[in-house]
Amino acid sequence: xxxxxxxxxxxxxxxxxLTFSSAAFAQEKTFKIYGFGAKSGVVGIFGQxxxxxxxxxxxxxxxxxxxxxxxxxxxxxxxxYLDDRCTAExxxxxxxxxxxxxxxxxxxxxxxxxxxxxxxxxxxKKVGDASDSGLQFPLYTDVAAKGGLAAMSQWAFxxxxxxxxxxxxxxxxxxxTRPELQTFWGGVEKDxxxxxxxxxxxxxxxxxxxxxVLGQSxxxxxxxxxxxxxxxxxxxxxxxxxxxAHPFTTCGVLKEMARQNVKPKMLxxxxxxxxxxxxxxxxxQAEGLIIPTSFAPVTDEARNAAAAVQALNSKYNMxxxxxxxxxxxxxxxxxxxxxxxxxxxxxxxxxxxxxxxGLAAMKQTTGLxxxxxxxxxxxxxxxxxxxxxxxxxxxxxxxxxx
Amino acid sequence: xxxxxxxxxxxxxxxxxxxxxxYSLIGIGFTLIFGVMHKINxxxxxxxxxxxxxxxxxxxxxxxxxxxVAAAIMGGVLGWLVxxxxxxxxxxxxxxxxxMSTVGMLLAIEELISHVTRGMPLNFPALFASxxxxxxxxxxxxxxxxxxxxxxxxxxxxxxxxxxxxxxLATRAVAQQxxxxxxxxxSVNATNASTFVIAGLLGGTAGAMAGAAIGVxxxxxxxxxxxxxxxxxxxxxxGSIPGAIVAGLIVGGVxxxxxxxxxxxxxxxxxxxxxxxxLVFRPGGLFAAPGGRx
Amino acid sequence: xxxxxxxxxxxxxxxxxxxxxxxxxxxxQVSIAQGGFFAIGAYVAGxxxxxxxxxxxxALLTGAILSxxxxxxxxxxxxRIKGLMLVVATTAFAEIVRLVFFNLTWRVQxxxxxxxxxxxxxxxGIRYFPGNGWTTLEVNFLIWFLxxxxxxxxxxxxxxxVGTLWRAVGEDELAAQSAxxxxxxxxxxxxxxxxxxxxxxxxxxxxxxxxxxxxxFGILLATFAIAYPIIGGLSSLxxxxxxxxxxxxxxxxxxxxxxxxxxxxxxxxxxxxxxxxPSGFLRRSLGESLGRTRHA
Numbered sequence: 003x004x005x006x007x008x009x010x011x012x013x014x015x016x017x018x019x020l021t022f023s024s025a026a027f028a029q030e031k032t033f034k035i036y037g038f039g040a041k042s043g044v045v046g047i048f049g050q051x052x053x054x055x056x057x058x059x060x061x062x063x064x065x066x067x068x069x070x071x072x073x074x075x076x077x078x079x080x081x082x083y084l085d086d087r088c089t090a091e092x093x094x095x096x097x098x099x100x101x102x103x104x105x106x107x108x109x110x111x112x113x114x115x116x117x118x119x120x121x122x123x124x125x126x127k128k129v130g131d132a133s134d135s136g137l138q139f140p141l142y143t144d145v146a147a148k149g150g151l152a153a154m155s156q157w158a159f160x161x162x163x164x165x166x167x168x169x170x171x172x173x174x175x176x177x178x179t180r181p182e183l184q185t186f187w188g189g190v191e192k193d194x195x196x197x198x199x200x201x202x203x204x205x206x207x208x209x210x211x212x213x214x215v216l217g218q219s220x221x222x223x224x225x226x227x228x229x230x231x232x233x234x235x236x237x238x239x240x241x242x243x244x245x246x247a248h249p250f251t252t253c254g255v256l257k258e259m260a261r262q263n264v265k266p267k268m269l270x271x272x273x274x275x276x277x278x279x280x281x282x283x284x285x286x287q288a289e290g291l292i293i294p295t296s297f298a299p300v301t302d303e304a305r306n307a308a309a310a311v312q313a314l315n316s317k318y319n320m321x322x323x324x325x326x327x328x329x330x331x332x333x334x335x336x337x338x339x340x341x342x343x344x345x346x347x348x349x350x351x352x353x354x355x356x357x358x359x360g361l362a363a364m365k366q367t368t369g370l371x372x373x374x375x376x377x378x379x380x381x382x383x384x385x386x387x388x389x390x391x392x393x394x395x396x397x398x399x400x401x402x403x404x
Numbered sequence: 405x406x407x408x409x410x411x412x413x414x415x416x417x418x419x420x421x422x423x424x425x426x427y428s429l430i431g432i433g434f435t436l437i438f439g440v441m442h443k444i445n446x447x448x449x450x451x452x453x454x455x456x457x458x459x460x461x462x463x464x465x466x467x468x469x470x471x472x473v474a475a476a477i478m479g480g481v482l483g484w485l486v487x488x489x490x491x492x493x494x495x496x497x498x499x500x501x502x503x504m505s506t507v508g509m510l511l512a513i514e515e516l517i518s519h520v521t522r523g524m525p526l527n528f529p530a531l532f533a534s535x536x537x538x539x540x541x542x543x544x545x546x547x548x549x550x551x552x553x554x555x556x557x558x559x560x561x562x563x564x565x566x567x568x569x570x571x572x573l574a575t576r577a578v579a580q581q582x583x584x585x586x587x588x589x590x591s592v593n594a595t596n597a598s599t600f601v602i603a604g605l606l607g608g609t610a611g612a613m614a615g616a617a618i619g620v621x622x623x624x625x626x627x628x629x630x631x632x633x634x635x636x637x638x639x640x641x642x643g644s645i646p647g648a649i650v651a652g653l654i655v656g657g658v659x660x661x662x663x664x665x666x667x668x669x670x671x672x673x674x675x676x677x678x679x680x681x682x683l684v685f686r687p688g689g690l691f692a693a694p695g696g697r698x
Numbered sequence: 699x700x701x702x703x704x705x706x707x708x709x710x711x712x713x714x715x716x717x718x719x720x721x722x723x724x725x726x727q728v729s730i731a732q733g734g735f736f737a738i739g740a741y742v743a744g745x746x747x748x749x750x751x752x753x754x755x756x757a758l759l760t761g762a763i764l765s766x767x768x769x770x771x772x773x774x775x776x777x778r779i780k781g782l783m784l785v786v787a788t789t790a791f792a793e794i795v796r797l798v799f800f801n802l803t804w805r806v807q808x809x810x811x812x813x814x815x816x817x818x819x820x821x822x823g824i825r826y827f828p829g830n831g832w833t834t835l836e837v838n839f840l841i842w843f844l845x846x847x848x849x850x851x852x853x854x855x856x857x858x859x860v861g862t863l864w865r866a867v868g869e870d871e872l873a874a875q876s877a878x879x880x881x882x883x884x885x886x887x888x889x890x891x892x893x894x895x896x897x898x899x900x901x902x903x904x905x906x907x908x909x910x911x912x913x914x915f916g917i918l919l920a921t922f923a924i925a926y927p928i929i930g931g932l933s934s935l936x937x938x939x940x941x942x943x944x945x946x947x948x949x950x951x952x953x954x955x956x957x958x959x960x961x962x963x964x965x966x967x968x969x970x971x972x973x974x975x976p977s978g979f980l981r982r983s984l985g986e987s988l989g990r991t992r993h994a
Contacts, residue, residue: 042515042961044623047522050958084954087961090907090914091708095701095951098834102701116911119822123908126828136828154822192669193800195911198818220668224624226614229419229545230663233412250525250622257619261536261545283525283620444782489969494976501976503728504928505969507921512965519962627917631789638786669818673797676790680775683787687778 031077033069033345034105035060035334037327038096039113039145041085047279048113048323051311052144053083055324056110058310059331069335072342079335086117093117094124101139104347107338108140108357110330113323115148115196125155129358138351140358142334144327147273148196149203152380159361159380161326161333165200165273166207168294168386171402172270173211175388176242179400183267187240188218189231189255191247197272201246204270208244216240221251228258236264244270249277253284260287268292276389276396277321285394292399296384297322297370300398304370325370333367372404411541416664417657422548424656426617428555429610430629431636431648432562433603439643440579440599443491443502447509449629451486451604452611454513455479456621459612460526468529472612479608480601487600492593496582510630517623525622528615551613552653558606559649565602575599635675639682641689650690703834707906709946710841714899715919716926716938717848721892723927725885726868728781731772731788732896733920734795735765739897740915741799741815744824744904748813749806754826754905761901762894769893773886792920800912820911824904841902848895849935855891856935864888896923929971931978940979 037056041049060079063069068076084100086093093112100106112118126136136155143152143160152160176183186208190201201218209215216238219231232255235243243266245252252275259265269291271280276293297320299305307328308320320328337343337360343353367374367382375383390399430449437445459475466474490505535546566572574595577585582592614629615621636655640647655675662674682689715736722729743761746752752760772791779787805814815821827837855861866874867884875881904910925945930937949967953960 042958043518044523046518046958047524050522085957085960090909092950094907095704095708098704099701099951102699116820116913119820120907120909123822123825124828127825133831134828135831135833136825193818193912195819222668224622224628225668226618226625226628227419227423227660229423230416230660231668233415237408237412250620250624253525253620254618257530262543279524283527283622287619438782444785489973493973498976500723500728500928500932501972504925505972507925508965508968508972510965512962512969515961515965519958631793631917634782634786634789638783642782669801670797673794676794676797679790680787683779683783684775687783 031071031075032080033071033077033107033338034080034082034103035331036100036103036106036109037081037083037144038086038093038100038109038111039083039117040088041083043087045088045113048145049083049085051318051321051324052110052113052327053081054315054318055307055311055320055328056081056083056331058307058314059328061314062310063331063335070339072344077345079331081331086112086114088114088117090117090120093121097121097124097137097139097141101137104350105345106139107343107345107350107353108142108334108361110142110144110327110334111146112143113145115146115151115199116194118143118146118148118151119154119195122151122154122158125157127155129156138358139354140361142330142361144330145323148199150379150381156362156380157358161330161367161374161382161384163273163294163296163322163384163386164381165203167383168273168296169200169204169207170210171386172292172294172388173207173213175400175402176268176270177211177213180268183241184214185238185240185242186213186215187235187238187243187266188215189235189243189245189247190218190220191223191251192220193222194248196274197246197248200272201244204244204246208242213242219255221247221255223248223251225251226254228255229262231255232258232262232264235259235266236262240266242266242268242270246272247275248272249275249279249283252280253287256284256287256291273322277323278319281391281394281396285391288391289393291391292388293390293396294386294388295322295396296386297325298387298389298396298398300387300401301371307370329367329369329374333364337361337364413661413664415542416660418542418544419548420660420663421653421657422545422552423617423660424653425548425552425555426610426614426652427629427632427636427655428649428652429551429558429606429613430633431640431652432555432558432645433607433610434633434637435640435643435645435648436562436599436603436606438637440575441491441596442579443499444506444634445486445490445600445603446503446506446630447486447490447513448603448607449611449633450510450513450626451482452479452607453614453621453623453626453629454517454611455482455604455608456528456611456615457517457521457526458482459608460528460621463529468531468616471529472531472609472616475612476605476608479604479606479611481604483600483602483604483607484597486604487597491596491600510626514623514626517626521623523623525620528612528619528621530616530619547617551617554609554613555649555652558609559645562602562606562645571595571598635679639679639689641691644689644691647689647691700834703838705947705951706838707834707841709942710838710845711899711903711906712922712926712942712946713845713939714841714848714895714902715923716930716942717845717852717935718892718894718896718899719923720927720932720935720938721852721864721888721895723924723932724864724868725888726871727776727885727888728785728924729776729788729889729892730785730917730920730924731769731791732892732923733915733917734788734792735769735893735896736900736903736919736923737792737795737799737912737915738765738768739900740904740910741802741821741900742897743901744821744910745804745814747826747905748810748824749808751808758898758901762898765897765900766890766894769896770886770890772893773889774882776889777882777885789917789920792915792917796912796915799915818912820909821904822909824908824910826905828908837906844898844902845939848898849939852891852935860884860887925968927978929968929978931980934978934980937978937980944979 039049455478458478532546640651739761746757930941
């Protein structure tokens with residue numbers, strides 16, 4: 003039987019060992035960029051992939067000489083990523099922990115929209131408002147995509163695709179290339195903020211292009227029985243079916259559709275489901291599913307980035323989520339140099355302010371698929387394309403004019 | 405309210421009842437352990453899904469039915485492990501401690517699954533996936549019917565085991581009077597362990613059937629199955645195996661019925677309210693177990 | 699420093715949650731409903747300050763009282779049920795509360811725009827603390843002031859006749875009833891007090907997080923709530939505090955250096971703690987450990 007004090011002793015020893023081992027590597031000048039998001043749990047893959055993408059980008063920059071700080075010296079970029087397990091409390095804790103470090107100037111994250119909302123809420127709302135005791139720390143989000151969040155605080159910036167733009171574009175494309183499709187039926191995962199919010203966007207855009215919205219089927223994030231919902235779908239017999247759900251329930255619904263012989267003329271999915279998870283779960287049933295996405299290896303930069311990630315750790319690949327994290331590291335490197343960030347413990351608060359001002363002043367950033375525009379309320383206008391599931395892979399279906 | 409509406413309503417109920425067979429299997433496992441040890445094993449559904457995941461190790465080597473057998477066997481092994489870790493060494497008169505340790509086990513199993521599979525939903529082989537029996541206007545899913553039949557077979561087999569074998573005798577004896585049973589030479593630990601193994605075999609099958617019915621496995625399935633399993637156990641009567649079967653079908657049917665009538669956002673409210681009604685008017689459950697404590 | 703203060707806030711809120719479960723567990727009832735009362739307190743207090751500009755103290759009090767009232771209402775049917783059935787019934791109640799908030803959409807126009815719960819999209823904009831310039835230190839004072847008040851109250855309750863009644867019912871219901879103790883009063887009062895405290899904790903949580911949604915108040919939270927007193931030791935209030943510090947401070951934050959393994963070890967360590975000390979960290983109350991004997 004393990005004694006209590008033996009356990010404590012072992013933990014203490016391990017902590018000391020790890021502290022000393024990491025201190026041993028701090029030889030050359032470094033600049034740390036923090037990240038936080040879900041690294042464990044059901045959505046743990048997102049955070050893990052973001053971390054690897056950030057490290058790959060940092061490695062590329064370091065190989066080219068590193069980043070030039072405000073005093074002219076060069077430093078190597080170092081990435082540290084904290085796990086928030088996709089919960090609000092841990093997200094706030096992680097942010098506070100990062101903000102308490104005197105080498106933390108900016109952080110990339112969070113992964114989950116339900117963490118982003120509370121985290122942005124604890125930031126200072128308006129810069130310079132002395133009566134607002136919110137945190138004064140710039141965040142540059144890579145994954146959390148629920149609409150309109152960056153408007154919550156002048157310290158929050160995002161590099162996520164605008165779902166309104168993407169779905170508007172995809173339905174317009176459907177209208178021009180498939181004018182015979184007249185009716186629309188939707189499927190939505192009701193209890194997850196992101197899929198629910200995006201579905202409203204999807205439904206609106208579908209209606210705007212003239213599709214007749216016949217109705218929608220609803221289910222919950224961990225439902226396992228979709229027979230009712232698919233039967234409603236079957237009765238409606240719509241030409242186009244759009245499913246706003248994450249891979250688990252998307253696969254469940256697609257399999258049920260196969261079982262009940264429901265074959266719409268076109269299937270459109272949710273942006274975040276355009277990843278390997280959907281194909282791992284139901285490649286056969288997902289055949290033909292079209293999804294708008296902000297990443298596909300169609301440009302040299304995109305291919306190089308994807309290769310860099312794979313080279314760093316072959317378990318991981320690049321998808322739309324961690325592509326943003328990759329882009330963010332390069333953007334931040336440019337800002338560090340442009341804003342002459344010093345990176346010293348005594349200049350930390352000034353550096354954060356400079357970083358925030360730099361992020362706010364950006365009119366455009368460089369993305370892996372082309373130039374990324376910036377909006378007034380700190381969101382991104384990302385180039386996008388439509389991918390289709392074919393034979394167990396995501397292939398490019400169409401690249402709309404941006 | 406036309407014919408189509410009533411057809412769909414009836415089909416909903418039929419689908420729900422057939423799906424409830426999965427809840428029944430999980431409920432049998434919960435009620436078996438409770439009936440014998442008077443303790444709750446909250447990690448049961450998680451271990452069942454875990455067993456289904458483990459059976460995927462052999463999926464490329466063997467045909468689908470053997471995968472389910474593998475899941476059952478893995479379930480038995482996991483059941484024994486859970487007994488060893490969470491129940492064997494804890495004092496019998498401290499139900500809270502074993503409750504907490506099964507909670508810890510539930511969290512650990514769920515995390516392990518997420519960690520190993522990196523959260524990706526995994527394809528699970530389906531049996532009779534395209535078999536749909538048509539009865540007039542109604543469709544009956546072949547695979548759910550198979551699960552239902554399996555549940556009935558499991559119930560009969562368990563009842564026979566409990567009534568006619570020495571193990572069953574020992575199980576009932578230990579459940580009623582552990583001290584007296586020990587005096588008669590029965591090993592309490594061995595008997596309890598075998599109960600967990602048997603429950604585990606059932607659980608592994610349930611996990612595999614759940615996976616087969618949906619077509620994919622995901623760690624997201626563990627918590628709802630745990631809650632539904634507990635609801636089924638209570639409605640059916642603690643310790644009663646036929647009760648768990650009937651209750652599972654009822655819960656499945658009611659769930660789908662309310663989903664049809666009121667939509668998915670309110671569905672579970674009604675299922676939980678139904679539970680309350682049962683607890684107020686029939687706290688012993690449908691088939692109150694004879695003689696047992698609590 | 700700010701980080702540790704933030705952590706202290708989380709520990710404080712969870713201590714209140716644990717104390718609410720302590721009350722109910724003390725009378726021998728295992729209730730998974732504390733998460734539901736936490737949710738009620740969170741939404742009510744959040745709505746009052748952000749939608750109608752109520753002062754914080756009044757909002758927190760109202761949230762706590764409302765949760766207490768609901769708890770008493772739940773406590774009465776709980777009398778008929780024991781053991782596993784109570785666990786399931788309280789789980790069902792907590793799920794119903796969560797689903798009610800999942801469906802609740804009620805927004806009003808305020809100077810900050812449209813504010814209020816928006817169904818499954820959650821309830822954001824509860825910016826009382828940052829909006830009114832509260833520093834992390836000040837928020838901590840508030841939270842720990844509440845924790846101390848609640849602990850003193852419960853400690854007083856424990857030493858009074860009510861505490862004796864609770865403990866008697868917790869030890870052996872039949873004996874207590876034979877001794878003429880009113881089971882109804884004891885159990886319902888425990889539920890009510892527990893519900894009040896959970897509601898208070900929830901109200902503070904809503905303001906700490908600035909955004910709440912139904913997923914925050916699931917079964918996992920309720921499981922944590924009963925885990926704290928069980929791991930801390932049921933006869934001791936300080937044990938609950940210790941358990942919260944252990945789980946939130948050591949396991950969740952302290953083990954960050956373990957990376958992915960932290961989540962894996964979390965469940966495993968709970969199992970280990972139960973194996974090593976099944977009656978919880980502190981077996982006797984702090985007062986007893988300090989030499990004072992308990993008068994029955």
